[in-house]
Amino acid sequence: MSEEPAGASAPVSLYVYYRVRPEAANDTSIRAARATLERLIAPHCARFQLLRRSEDASTWMEVLDEVADPAAALAALDAAWRTPTFAAFIDPQAPRHIERFVR
Structure with missing residues (x-):
């Protein structure tokens, strides 16, 4: 029987920059x-924030707090990123970084 990592079933926070x-x-x-x-x-998620870096206005971060189903949340983010709004907004040459944290 394999053990889940600590916090695997707990809600996570996603940080996408x-x-x-x-x-x-x-x-x-x-x-x-x-x-x-x-x-x-x-x-x-329980709370969503859209932030920009104070010393670099071209770096943005999405914070999703208390995400029960990270796969569904990431699929929703991907859907958002495919909209014309984001196609005009995001730097296509820069990668997207996703970090997951638990309490």
Whole structure:
């Protein structure tokens, strides 16, 4: 019988960071990106935040707290990323980084 890693069944927090196109990081694009994410991600987490790095405005982070089903949440993120809103917003040359944390 194999043991699950500590916290494997506990809700996780997902931290997803990436770079945006500097020319696309305007108020209109940011509001559209936030609205798309909130609509698609809200069912998958207790709290969602969209943040940008203080010393580098082209680095953004999505924080999803208390995610019960990380696979479903990541699928919703992928769906959001395929929308025209994100196609114009995200730097296509920069990778997306995903970190998972448990309490």
